[in-house]
Amino acid sequence: MPKKGHIPERTCVACRIKAPKWDLIRFVAKEGEVILDERGIFPGRGAYLCKNCLPKRTQPKILKKLKKALRIIEK
Numbered sequence: 547m548p549k550k551g552h553i554p555e556r557t558c559v560a561c562r563i564k565a566p567k568w569d570l571i572r573f574v575a576k577e578g579e580v581i582l583d584e585r586g587i588f589p590g591r592g593a594y595l596c597k598n599c600l601p602k603r604t605q606p607k608i609l610k611k612l613k614k615a616l617r618i619i620e621k
């Protein structure tokens with residue numbers, strides 16, 4: 547049986563698919579905004595989208611999920 551415990555898996559916040567973290571695109575919260583962390587350099591909590599959901603990131607529904615995952619409080 548293959549060991550897979552060492553693969554860091556993340557979940558796409560939009561479609562809930564699980565994938566290795568390097569297959570997903572990371573977002574972080576910065577000053578209350580959702581920022582695309584293209585190079586994975588920003589510290590702190592990250593939220594992830596898969597490549598299929600990436601084009602939908604500006605849709606209100608998806609943006610809301612990102613904000614929730616990043617603990618951004620909407621006014």
Ligand SMILES: [Zn+2]
Binds near residue numbers: 558562563595599
């Ligand atoms: Zn997805």
